[in-house]
Amino acid sequence: MPNPNENCLEGMVCPKCGSYGPFRIEISTIVIHGDDGVIDDPNDKHWDGHSFCGCCDCPYTGSVEDFSGDK
Ligand SMILES: [Zn+2]
DSSP, rough: OOOOOOOTTTTTTOTTOOOOEEEOOOEOOOEETTTTTEOOOOOOEEOOOOSSESSSSSSSSSEEGGGGGOO
16 A cells, blocks of 8 residues: 655655554754744744654654655
8 A cells, every 4th residue: 555645744654554644753943932922933944854753553663764665
C-alpha cells in the first residue's frame, strides 16, 4: 500500500507499528511574545531529520529520520 502522506509528513511512517500518523514532532518556531504570553503565531514552523518524533498509536519515539520510511 503506498504511503498516503504527501504533504507535511511526506513519506513518513512509524517504523514500529506502521502508522501513518499523526505524530508528535518537536518543532522550532518564531512567535510574537509579549509579557502576558504569545501575541501572534505566524505559523512558521521548522523541523528536520534530527527533531524528536513520537508515534501517537504506539509508544515508539525516535527522530523524524527514523520515521522517514524507505523513500
Ligand atoms: Zn507507531
